[in-house]
Amino acid sequence: MLSLEKHENKTGWMMVLPATILIAIFGYLPIVQGFLLSLQTGKGVNLTWSGFANYARLFQDSIFWTTLGNTLLYAVVHIPIMLFLALVIALLLNDKRIPFKGFFRTCIFLPCVTSLVSYAILFRSIFAVDGVVNNLLLTLHMVSEPIPFLLHPVWAKVVIILALIWRNTGYFMVFFLAALQGIDPQIHEAARIDGCKPSQSLFRITIPMLSPIIFLTMIMSMISTLQIFDEVVNLTNGGPGDATRSISQYIYDLSFTYVPSYGYSAAVSYVVLLIVLVFTLVQKRGKERNYG
DSSP, rough: OHHHHHHHHHHHHHHHHHHHHHHHHIHHHHHHHHHHHEEEETTOOOEEEOOTTTHHTTOOOOHHHHHHHHHHHHHHHHHHHHHHHHHHHHHHHHHSSSSOOOHHHHHHGGGSSOHHHHHHHHHHTSSSSSSSSHHHHHHHOOOOOOOOGGSSTTTHHHHHHHHHHHHHHHHHHHHHHHHHTEEEEEEHHHHHTTTTTHHIIIIIIIIHHHHHHHHHHHHHHHHHHHOOOOHHHHHTTOOOTTSSOHHHHHHIIIIIIIOOOHHHHHHHHHHHHHHHHHHHHHHHHHHHHHHH
């Protein structure tokens, strides 16, 4: 029996070994190389070891703090609104009484598969000086003159946040919908028989049972928002000035637009990784405290 178990273990390890090797080479090795690169300074390929000089430089880099603040603002505003809408829509579309649920699911999910460039052009057109939004505001006499949405440091951020909500809500709706369909209907039926109101059933049964997927979607949305690049580049190109510039765009510029500073751009990238780790640990601790 013991020899059979060893043989099965050996066979299992042989089956996963090729994938493990590929993941190590193309996944974990670049992470280690990126960290080693962050410990070097210089322009282009002329790099020298400098310890943590790049990380010390971050504290004096005003552009870094501006782009980091912009990115965190997108996350803080966009993620709660988007996940709330995704959950509400999923709850509605999970109701058996609503007709044409398949059609509505497709329509809401459709923005997720739309080309990033295409939908950025669409939003640029909608929020242009002579776009639909300004024409509507002028018609309703809500403004006296068109608002330059994409040229205003505040309104440009609002447009980017709206674009993120429009694109990502349907994607995370699918996660919530799948989780809702995995809840045994008999649980809600038993609660209803015991006199539980719909609101009580939602907040005391449904939401707690969705806590793992809520935690997952918060982490996924945080990671994707910290990597936001296409929306900013195609909508505002980071302008006006650096008002909408994201941390990912700054990393790209450090590597490819300016005289290449690969070591410093790697250090900025690792700061983003650290933020994700801290956010994940905080969320995990909060989830364990609230739901056990």
